[in-house]
Structures are given as structure tokens and as C-alpha cells.
Amino acid sequence: MAGDQFPVTRWSVIDAVKSEDPAEQVRALDTLFAAYWKPVYKYVRLRWNQPAEDAQDLTQGFFAEVLERDLLAKYDLAKSKLRTYLRLCVDSFVMNQEKAARRQKRGGNATHVALDFQGAEGELAGTTIDAASIPSPESLEEFFEKEWVRSLFALAVEELRKFCAERERERTFRIFEEYDLSGDPEISYEKLAAEYAIAITDVTNALSWARREFRRIALERLREICASDEEFHREARAVFGSDAA
Amino acid sequence: MKFLSDKAVDRLRQNANAPDLSGTRYQLLERVARGGMGVVYAARDEMLDRRVALKVLDVPVADGDLACRLNREARVLARLEHPGIVPVHDVGTLADGRVFYTMKFVEGQRLDKHIEAVISLPDRLRLFLRICDAVAFAHARGVLHRDLKPANVMVGAFGEVLVMDWGLAKILREQSAGKSEEEDPEATILHVPRASDSPADRTQATHVTGQGTVLGTPGYMSPEQASGDIANVDERSDIFSLGAVLRFLYTPPGCEGNQSRAWRHDKALEAICAKAVETNSSNRYISVSDLSADVSRYLDGLPVSARKETIFDKAVRFYRRHTVAILLIAAYLVMRILLLIFSHR
Numbered sequence: 001m002a003g004d005q006f007p008v009t010r011w012s013v014i015d016a017v018k019s020e021d022p023a024e025q026v027r028a029l030d031t032l033f034a035a036y037w038k039p040v041y042k043y044v045r046l047r048w049n050q051p052a053e054d055a056q057d058l059t060q061g062f063f064a065e066v067l068e069r070d071l072l073a074k075y076d077l078a079k080s081k082l083r084t085y086l087r088l089c090v091d092s093f094v095m096n097q098e099k100a101a102r103r104q105k106r107g108g109n110a111t112h113v114a115l116d117f118q119g120a121e122g123e124l125a126g127t128t129i130d131a132a133s134i135p136s137p138e139s140l141e142e143f144f145e146k147e148w149v150r151s152l153f154a155l156a157v158e159e160l161r162k163f164c165a166e167r168e169r170e171r172t173f174r175i176f177e178e179y180d181l182s183g184d185p186e187i188s189y190e191k192l193a194a195e196y197a198i199a200i201t202d203v204t205n206a207l208s209w210a211r212r213e214f215r216r217i218a219l220e221r222l223r224e225i226c227a228s229d230e231e232f233h234r235e236a237r238a239v240f241g242s243d244a245a
Numbered sequence: 246m247k248f249l250s251d252k253a254v255d256r257l258r259q260n261a262n263a264p265d266l267s268g269t270r271y272q273l274l275e276r277v278a279r280g281g282m283g284v285v286y287a288a289r290d291e292m293l294d295r296r297v298a299l300k301v302l303d304v305p306v307a308d309g310d311l312a313c314r315l316n317r318e319a320r321v322l323a324r325l326e327h328p329g330i331v332p333v334h335d336v337g338t339l340a341d342g343r344v345f346y347t348m349k350f351v352e353g354q355r356l357d358k359h360i361e362a363v364i365s366l367p368d369r370l371r372l373f374l375r376i377c378d379a380v381a382f383a384h385a386r387g388v389l390h391r392d393l394k395p396a397n398v399m400v401g402a403f404g405e406v407l408v409m410d411w412g413l414a415k416i417l418r419e420q421s422a423g424k425s426e427e428e429d430p431e432a433t434i435l436h437v438p439r440a441s442d443s444p445a446d447r448t449q450a451t452h453v454t455g456q457g458t459v460l461g462t463p464g465y466m467s468p469e470q471a472s473g474d475i476a477n478v479d480e481r482s483d484i485f486s487l488g489a490v491l492r493f494l495y496t497p498p499g500c501e502g503n504q505s506r507a508w509r510h511d512k513a514l515e516a517i518c519a520k521a522v523e524t525n526s527s528n529r530y531i532s533v534s535d536l537s538a539d540v541s542r543y544l545d546g547l548p549v550s551a552r553k554e555t556i557f558d559k560a561v562r563f564y565r566r567h568t569v570a571i572l573l574i575a576a577y578l579v580m581r582i583l584l585l586i587f588s589h590r
Contacts (some may be wrong), residue, residue, distance in 0.1 A: 123248045146254075153257050154249050180260055183252040207260075208267045212341050215261040233311075237303060240262040 014082070014227040017072045032072075033063055034155060035225050039147035040090055041120050047140055048094050056117045062093050077227040081235070087144045149239055152225075156218035157181065163213060171196060175203060176210035215240075264301045265341040271299060279303065282311050282412050287350060290334075297334060301345040312344045314412060319346035321388055321414045329379025331399075331407045351409075352402050357395035360494060369494045370544055375406040377487060377537035383408075384480050384533055389415040391478070393486035394465040395493055415478065465489045468524050481526040484536055488521025488529075491540070513543050513562075516552035 016028030041059040044050050050058060066072060066089070075085050164173035175192055178184070193200045219236060226232040249257070264286065266273050274287040277298065288299040300318075302311055322333040336346040353359070356372070363369050376398055380390060390397075391413040399407045467485035469477040495514055517539050523529045530536040539549045546566030548554055554562070564571055 119248070146251075149258075150249050150254050153254055154247060157247060157249065157257075180256050181247070181249065181253045183250055183256070205267070208265055208340075211260050211263075212265050214257065215341065218261065240258060240303075 012223075012227055013225055014072060014075060014077070029063075029067065031221075031224050035151055035221065036086060036148070037063065038120050038123075038151045039144055040086070041117065042123075042147050043087065043090060043140075043144050044094060046143065047091075050094075052117070052121050058094055058097065059117075061097065062090055065089075065093055075227060077231060081231055082225070082227045083145065083148055083235070084141065087141065145238070152218060152221060152239065155221055156214055159217050159221075160210065160214050163217070164210070169209075172206040172210050175206045176214070179203075179207060180211070262303070264299065264343060264345060265339050266299075267340050269337070269339065271297070271347065273299075283315055288347065290347070296350045297347040298331075298350045299345055299347045301339065302343050315344045315346065317416075318412045318414060321411050321416060322346075322348065325383055325386055325388060325411075327379055327382045329375055329406055329408055330383065330411075331409055351399045351407055353399050353405075353407075355396050356398035356400055356406075356490075357493070359400040360395075366495060367544055370540055372400065372406055373487075373491055373494050374537050374540055374544075376408060376490065377533050377540070379406070379408040380483055380487065381533040381537065383414075384483070387417040389417060389478070389480065390483050390486070391415055391470065392462055392465075393483055393490060394462050395490060398490075417479070467526065469526060477526060479526070480532060481529045484529050484533060485522050485526070487533065487536060488518050491521065492518045512558070513549045513552050517543065517549055520551040 013028040013032045017025050019025055019028070037059060040062060041055055044055045044058050044062075045052070048055075048058075071089055075082060079085075080088075160176070161173050164170055175196065179187055179189075179192060189200050189203045192203045196203075218239070222235055222239065223232050226235055262284075263273060266288070270290055270292045271288040272291055274289060274296070276284060277287050278285040282302060283300045284303045286299045286301070288297055289295070290297050300315070302315055316336065319333050319336040322331065323336075326332065331348050331351060334347045334349070336344075338344055356376075360369055360372070363372070376393075380393065383390060388411075390408065390411060392410060393408070397408065397410040399409055401407065463471070465486045467478070467482040470482050491514075495511075495518075517536070520539075521529055521536055530539070535550070539551055542549050546562060548559075548562070552558075
């Protein structure tokens with residue numbers, strides 16, 4: 001995972017892309033692309049009503065453009081959130097593209113992150129969002145944010161799985177997966193305790209540990225893809241505090 | 246990478262945000278409210294077997310200014326032992342690194358909800374006087390609330406009034422006092438204004454260590470707070486907020502925001518409000534005690550310091566204060582006159 005190699009002294013991708021060291025730049029961009037490519041792809045599919053093939057093209061093209069035109073260096077954190085800035089860049093990019101020119105230009109190697117478009121397309125098919133139902137800028141922002149949170153959480157869950165495997169806590173991860181991720185309304189602490197032949201308090205402790213680690217990882221990834229401390233705090237509140245009254 | 250459904254994302258979000266109480270004496274029950282910088286949960290203190298309110302930062306980070314502020318809020322509350330201020334029980338850091346504190350769990354309603362059932366103006370004003378008592382006490386201990394509003398006042402099941410959410414509180418210290426043990430880095434060095442001070446003295450008596458930060462709630466925040474003019478934020482800023490609360494309280498049910506329909510549009514009460522919410526802080530009441538004394542005088546049918554009375558006003562007030570006696574005397578006189586008329590026929 002890109003985040004594992006990310007230098008601790010430069011916690012923001014915006015700082016890192018401005019670095020003189022090309023290797024550090026690539027690592028920073030990979031971190032950013034890993035978090036953003038799926039939201040961008042789904043956004044292009046829905047907002048711009050593009051067929052899957054063209055949306056794939058545009059997504060890769062957009063990240064190529066981020067590199068070529070040095071868009072991250074132009075980001076002004078006083079004006080907007082990084083997430084909003086990137087979404088507006090996507091809009092502007094798609095609007096300005098001509099299909100033929102696009103096909104000529106796209107080479108595709110903008111990022112080292114594997115872009116699983118087929119998987120993203122499958123996720124999109126599972127959602128019930130109708131492009132016509134999201135016409136306002138607010139709902140577009142909301143949709144993009146929702147997909148961005150999903151992408152961030154998916155990265156954190158994946159990293160938690162590896163983290164658990166390294167510490168031989170696979171059972172902890174499975175409990176976490178079954179209770180917090182499966183969405184099974186029938187699942188209970190008692191059932192899990194019976195399934196794994198452990199005490200209910202062990203289930204409670206396992207969940208408590210996994211959630212704590214999940215939050216730590218998610219916040220670390222979030223910190224990396226925010227441009228400033230202030231933005232990080234704002235985004236952390238938006239990501240974790242949206243159930244607020 | 247595993248696809249996360251909307252339900253899974255919501256669940257992760259909810260669980261990741263819930264405070265991790267492992268290793269503490271508390272058991273999480275439910276979320277009850279959200280304050281300026283934290284979320285308040287109901288929790289059970291397993292050692293004392295009682296329900297407490299647990300406040301924890303809503304931003305899930307352990308470091309930084311917000312954690313310091315929550316810690317400070319707990320310390321501020323700890324120094325304010327008063328029946329009108331919610332008592333703090335415990336403060337600490339959770340396993341997830343977030344700062345928390347626990348306080349008395351107040352079973353009741355927020356003032357803005359509670360007054361919907363309080364029809365009588367005197368009853369509303371008595372509630373206001375109890376808020377003033379708590380704020381005056383805090384001021385006497387060198388603490389400004391800075392976010393007084395109906396939503397930050399709770400009225401308990403037995404009518405107790407508690408001023409809540411001291412997250413924006415500012416610790417002041419008197420110039421004559423020595424260096425405080427827990428000095429607020431943002432502290433204004435307070436010179437408590439006296440009636441004998443000239444307006445210039447009163448406005449120039451403060452010294453500042455931080456400037457430009459806007460903290461508070463629009464509509465209840467004094468102009469000096471709204472403009473981030475920390476140099477001029479003192480007791481009179483809280484008095485401004487209390488004036489706005491008073492205005493809210495004397496607006497009858499269903500007429501919030503419509504000042505023209507306030508109770509009888511009482512000139513004396515309006516003058517009290519106007520004086521409390523003066524734009525220029527030096528024209529406001531000097532202390533909360535002065536404000537509450539004026540409201541008490543109004544309740545007792547006495548003249549208020551905020552308004553010079555005409556003879557007509559005096560007569561009206563005299564009539565209101567002695568309505569029963571005046572009516573009895575008038576009835577007696579009418580009876581005597583009628584008796585005289587009939588006896589001379």
C-alpha cells in the first residue's frame with residue numbers, strides 16, 4: 001500500500017508533490033490516486049453520463065492531466081477543500097476533451113496504482129443512484145464525497161486486514177468483518193462468540209481493538225490526502241461526525 | 246479490495262466515532278447531544294452505579310487545540326461549584342486517545358424547548374434570574390462563558406436551571422491577583438469595571454494576548470466577539486448574550502423573532518434588554534448583578550434603572566403594583582357615593 005512507504009516527515013501529498021525528489025512525488029501521487037480514482041471514475045460515469053469505456057479513458061486521462069499540468073501545485077487551500085478542487089478539475093477536464101484528441105493523448109501510465117475498472121463498474125451497478133436525480137452542485141458534491149469516503153474506508157479496511165495478518169490476528173479481522181462490514185442484521189456478539197468458541201468479552205475486546213486500529217489507519221490515510229491541518233480536522237469531522245445531531 | 250456497501254460505511258463511521266471506553270469505569274449508553282466541539286453521550290458509571298453525561302471530542306484526533314480546550318473546559322467547570330452550573334466528575338483520555346470528561350447527567354429540557362410550556366412572563370423572568378445567578382457566580386470566579394444562549398441552558402425535571410457548554414469559556418484573572426496556577430493562554434487580564442470608571446477607562450482597561458478569533462453564536466454574540474476583538478471581550482460580552490436571552494424569553498410563544506408582538510411590548514423590560522445589548526459595551530450594565538437587579542425590580546413593580554419614567558409611567562406602574570388595593574378603594578368610594586346619593590333622596 002502506498003501509505004506504508006509514505007515518508008513520515010511529509011504528511012501531506014500537496015507538500016510531497018512539490019518535493020525535488022521524483023520518487024517521493026510518485027509515492028505521493030500514488031497515495032492520492034489510490035484514494036481518488038474510484039470516486040472520479042464513478043463521478044464521470046454518473047455526472048457526465050459516459051459509457052464505461054469512455055469513463056475509463058477519461059479517468060486515466062484526468063490523472064495524466066494532473067501530472068502534466070501540475071494541477072496539485074496550483075491548488076490553493078484558502079479557496080476550497082482539496083476534494084472540491086479535484087472534482088471541479090474533473091468537470092473542467094471532461095468538458096474540454098474531444099473524444100478523438102483524448103484517444104490520441106491517453107497513454108494511461110499516469111499512476112502505479114492498479115485501476116480495477118471492472119470492479120468499480122460492478123460497484124456502480126449495485127448502486128441505485130440515478131444520474132438524473134443528482135442535478136444540483138450540492139448533490140454532486142455529496143455524491144463525490146460519499147464515494148470518496150467509501151474509497152478511503154475501503155483502503156483502511158484493506159490495510160487493517162494486512163495489519164491483522166502481520167500480527168496473527170486474522171480472527172479479530174474476521175469478527176470485525178462479520179459484525180461491522182457484512183450488514184447482516186441477525187449478527188450478534190453471542191453468535192460470534194459461539195461461532196469462534198470464545199467468550200462474549202473476547203468478541204467485545206476484538207471489536208474494540210479492530211475499530212480503534214481502523215480509525216487510526218483511516219485518519220492516517222486522511223491526513224495524507226489533506227492539504228493542511230485545518231482541512232484535515234474539517235474532513236475528519238465530516239467523515240466521522242456525519243451522524244451528528 | 247472489498248466493496249463497502251452504504252450500510253457498512255455508515256456502520257464503520259458510527260463505530261469509529263463512538264468513544265472507546267475500554268479500560269474506563271464507564272459503559273456507553275446512547276448519544277444525547279452535540280456541543281460546540283464535542284459529542285455528549287449518556288454513560289453508566291459502573292463503580293458508582295449512576296448515569297453520567299460523557300463529553301468527548303467529535304473530531305477523532307487526540308492532539309491539538311481542541312483536546313486542550315476540552316481539558317480546559319473540564320477544569321473551568323471544576324472550579325465553578327454552583328447549583329446553576331453542571332458539576333464535573335472526572336476527566337481523562339480514552340484508549341483511542343481522545344480527551345473526555347464526565348459530568349452530572351441532567352434529566353430535563355433545553356431552555357428553548359422548556360419555555361414553550363411556560364406561559365407566564367414572571368415565571369420566565371424568574372428562570373432568567375437563575376441563569377443570571379450562575380453567570381454572576383462564574384464572573385466572580387473570573388470566568389466568562391462566551392456562548393450564552395437558550396440552547397446552552399438546561400431546565401431539570403425539578404425546575405433546576407443549569408448553564409451548560411462551557412467550551413468557549415475564557416478564564417480571566419484580576420490585575421491585582423498573582424499569577425494564576427492555570428492561566429489561560431488566551432486570557433484577557435481583567436479589570437473589573439466600576440460604576441465610577443469613565444467609559445474610556447472601562448474600554449481601555451484590558452490587555453490582550455490573542456486577537457482575531459471569532460467564537461460564539463450569531464444572534465447571541467456581542468459585537469466585540471463577532472468582530473474577533475478579544476481585547477474588549479469581558480463580562481459585558483456575557484451581559485450582551487444575557488440581554489439576547491432575555492429578549493428571547495419575553496417573546497410570547499409562537500412570536501419568536503417578532504419583537505412587535507412581545508408581551509404588552511413593555512417599555513421597562515424593553516429598556517432593560519436594550520441596555521444589555523447596547524452595541525457599545527461601555528453603555529451596557531456593568532455587571533450581571535446589576536442586570537438581574539433591574540429584572541427583579543421590574544418583577545416587583547419598582548422603577549428600573551434602564552429607563553427614566555414619566556409621571557404617566559409612574560402612575561401606570563403604581564396602578565399595576567397596587568391593582569387590587571386601588572380597585573377595592575375605588576369600589577368602596579363608589580359605594581359611599583351611591584349611599585350618599587340614595588340617602589339624600
